[in-house]
Amino acid sequence: MxxxxxxxxxxxxxxxxxxxxxxxxxxxxxxxxxxxxxxxxxxxxxxxxxxxxxxxxxxxxxxxxxxxxxxxxxxxxxxxxxxxxxxxxxxxxxxxxxxxxxxxxxxxxxxxxxxxxxDELPSIPGLAERWGSSVFHCPYCHGYELEQGHIGVIATSAHSIHHAMMLPDWGKVTFFLNGAFEPDTEQLEKLAQRGVTVERTPVRSVSGQATVALQDGRALEMAGLFVISRxxxxxxxxxxxxxxxxxxxxxxxxxxxxxxxxxxxxxxxxxxxxxxxxxxxxxxxxxxxxxxxxxxxxxxxxxxxxxx
Incomplete structure (x- = not known):
């Protein structure tokens, strides 16, 4: 009624x-x-x-x-x-x-x-389960607690370069392009100036605290991951x-x-x-x-x- x-x-x-x-x-x-x-x-x-x-x-x-x-x-x-x-x-x-x-x-x-x-996250196994605990969207909210450790940025679009350029203030950054886009020459130079490592091998899954498994079999252990959600x-x-x-x-x-x-x-x-x-x-x-x-x-x- x-x-x-x-x-x-x-x-x-x-x-x-x-x-x-x-x-x-x-x-x-x-x-x-x-x-x-x-x-x-x-x-x-x-x-x-x-x-x-x-x-x-x-x-x-x-x-x-x-x-x-x-x-x-x-x-x-x-x-x-x-x-x-x-x-x-x-x-x-x-x-x-x-x-x-x-x-x-x-x-x-x-x-x-x-x-x-x-938030709509990329369909990477293990990513959603860690959302808010070791996978984040805001460096200002969660970056400091990573204690300047290894930080991964998983690209979802060209806009993800914004994350990759910011996060070296909070730790050593690896930028996982994951097939989302390819930085141009100028962008690559700016990333290098910020000390960012660019990784082109696609991401297979995320496990542990924030370990990124790549399609070629490598596993890169991170203190935390950042991703721009849709x-x-x-x-x-x-x-x-x-x-x-x-x-x-x-x-x-x-x-x-x-x-x-x-x-x-x-x-x-x-x-x-x-x-x-x-x-x-x-x-x-x-x-x-x-x-x-x-x-x-x-x-x-x-x-x-x-x-x-």
Whole structure:
């Protein structure tokens, strides 16, 4: 049976209860607005035990940071939290209607989407099993802990050279091209200047901590591996609403302006869903901006992001 709720019950619905969503919801709760947080419990960094680079929280368990944020948020009396998935959102005039997987329907004046992204990894045996433990995407989040050891970069496209050029600041780098692309002469010179070893033999599998087995039988032991994943949105909501998207080197994401407003008035997008760089610190900052903007729009009116 479909459960209906009045439009006036919530002023803002935040879809996604990870770092960006928690941050947005906190700003709104402190403004004493009636808000609903809908969370499917699928943090993008759930595979990583620890989080790094977030001021005051460096080295803490990633799950603990999120749990503390939720506990602090729920002390505010105007907040309701639902564990579930939002499957659909439509706009009717100035009101948004959000449908959950269980059939419940909620209406709101504003939406904050903090739905995150899903990582698609190359189909290399053993790679996905080590995602977040010894296979990473962000040097700033995980590079320091590799203690300047041997670091492998597995190419997925020409954009992977960005990783290969950066990572010598964290260790001795081997760049596994894996048939993804061939650097030109200028790129090879720059890699050599950075001390990067280029390996053209295809990767067969990954085992142990981060041992790369090559097709010719060699096995190169690494302290950790970095790979640029292909990204896609963890939720269809933004596209359902007609939010304009941007295509980045790793996939498409929602286009927003400086206050995290999307092209649809009243819809704000924060965190990985609206940027290519993923980290807890950036997600929290985006969420705070989106929450503040959503609150002020209730007073001064909603605007849409202007085309660049």
């Amino acid at each position: 479909t459960i209906q709720h009045p439009a006036t019950e919530f002023e803002v619905i935040v879809i996604g209860g990870s770092y960006a969503g928690l941050s947005a919801a906190t700003q709104l709760a402190r403004a004493r607005r009636r808000i609903l947080v809908v969370d499917a419990g699928q943090r993008r960094n759930r595979y990583a035990q620890h989080s790094h680079g977030y001021l005051g929280q460096d080295g803490r368990e990633a799950a603990a940071i999120a749990a503390d944020g939720r506990a602090q948020l729920m002390k505010y009396p105007t907040v309701r939290w639902i564990e579930g998935s939002a499957t659909q959102a439509v706009k009717h005039g100035d009101v948004f209607r959000v449908t959950l997987a269980d059939g419940s329907i909620f209406q709101t004046q504003r939406l904050v989407l903090a739905t995150g992204m899903v 990204l896609h949105s963890a939720s269809p909501i933004a596209e359902q609403l007609g939010c304009e998207m941007e295509e980045g080197p790793m996939g498409s994401y929602v286009r927003t302006d400086m206050i995290k407003a999307s092209s649809v008035p009243g819809v704000y997008v924060a965190g990985d869903a609206a940027r290519m760089a993923g980290s807890v610190a950036l997600a929290v900052a985006d969420g705070a901006m989106a929450g503040v903007a959503a609150h002020q729009s209730l007073i001064f009116g909603a605007v849409a992001a202007k085309a660049a």
